[in-house]
Amino acid sequence: MADVWQSAMDHAVAVARKAGEIVRGALKDERTVMTKSCAVDLVTQTDQKVEQLIIQSAKEKFPTHRFIGEESVAAGESCILSDDPTWIIDPIDGTTNFVHAFPFVAVSIGFSINKQVEFGVVYSCLEDKMFTARRGKGAFCNGEALQVSEQADIHQAIVATEFGSSRDPAAMDHIFRSLRNILCLPVHGVRGAGTAAINMCLVASGCVEAYYEIGIHVWDVAAGSLIVSEAGGVLMDVEGGDMDLMSRRIVAANNTTIAERIVKEIVSFTLQRDDAPLQS
Numbered sequence: 001m002a003d004v005w006q007s008a009m010d011h012a013v014a015v016a017r018k019a020g021e022i023v024r025g026a027l028k029d030e031r032t033v034m035t036k037s038c039a040v041d042l043v044t045q046t047d048q049k050v051e052q053l054i055i056q057s058a059k060e061k062f063p064t065h066r067f068i069g070e071e072s073v074a075a076g077e078s079c080i081l082s083d084d085p086t087w088i089i090d091p092i093d094g095t096t097n098f099v100h101a102f103p104f105v106a107v108s109i110g111f112s113i114n115k116q117v118e119f120g121v122v123y124s125c126l127e128d129k130m131f132t133a134r135r136g137k138g139a140f141c142n143g144e145a146l147q148v149s150e151q152a153d154i155h156q157a158i159v160a161t162e163f164g165s166s167r168d169p170a171a172m173d174h175i176f177r178s179l180r181n182i183l184c185l186p187v188h189g190v191r192g193a194g195t196a197a198i199n200m201c202l203v204a205s206g207c208v209e210a211y212y213e214i215g216i217h218v219w220d221v222a223a224g225s226l227i228v229s230e231a232g233g234v235l236m237d238v239e240g241g242d243m244d245l246m247s248r249r250i251v252a253a254n255n256t257t258i259a260e261r262i263v264k265e266i267v268s269f270t271l272q273r274d275d276a277p278l279q280s
């Protein structure tokens with residue numbers, strides 16, 4: 001039977017590469033920075049331009065598909081994951097990095113069917129690394145197969161996380177308590193690239209054992225989640241159990257032992273889900 005989703009994946013790879021060129025080009029110019037939910041939730045015209053490019057080009061080829069894009073949602077579009085083929089787009093994951101020319105910036109495109117990610121594409125555009133995964137067919141970086149780390153001892157692990165853009169004191173308190181618990185296990189180190197998508201690709205590449213965060217959105221992690229699982233890793237909610245793409249919480253790890261150990265140390269909290277009804 002013909003592989004019906006391969007042409008969508010090929011298109012995602014091609015348009016992510018084109019988007020990366022735009023991002024690299026924009027780094028040479030002055031960047032006009034705007035804010036969204038708060039003073040440190042940044043967006044630029046390049047985020048908006050890249051999202052338009054990805055959505056318009058995919059719509060032309062696949063007119064029946066649906067789209068969830070970070071900047072479209074910011075502009076008021078709904079964020080509902082249905083069973084339909086859906087492109088889940090973060091045009092620039094790591095906008096703060098992009099604004100400061102900190103060299104980890106990704107274009108992230110996930111594609112779901114029946115609410116399951118079928119393929120994921122993360123283009124780390126300043127490193128020129130194209131991460132791809134297709135359900136059941138493995139994960140790759142620039143065509144080379146990826147494999148998570150074999151480490152099962154948390155004390156020998158590097159763990160990635162981020163602080164997010166909320167500065168809500170209660171949330172910060174939970175975030176710092178989790179961080180302290182994990183650092184003091186002790187682990188070898190805690191790192192953060194400034195982008196969920198690249199943190200997840202680091203797990204898939206075997207460079208870090210785990211990544212966790214509360215505060216991510218579906219567009220940050222849709223593509224990366226499949227890249228991690230196809231590289232042999234596991235996904236979990238921060239309280240254990242199945243990861244829910246719309247819940248804004250994730251643990252991605254090389255194996256269940258490491259994931260469950262991290263879950264024990266996370267002081268969890270809940271945020272409004274990505275698919276919560278829009279407030280009028």
Ligand SMILES: O=P(O)(O)OC[C@@]1(O)O[C@H](CO)[C@@H](O)[C@@H]1O
Pocket residue numbers: 042070090092093094095096162163164165194195196197213215216217220
């Ligand atoms: O706004 P962007 O640049 O697309 O998202 C980047 C980011 O802030 O979103 C996630 C949630 O906090 C973090 O992992 C990551 O640092």
Ligand SMILES: [Mg+2]
Pocket residue numbers: 090092093094196219220
């Ligand atoms: Mg993002």
Ligand SMILES: [Mg+2]
Pocket residue numbers: 047070090091092093094095
């Ligand atoms: Mg973004």
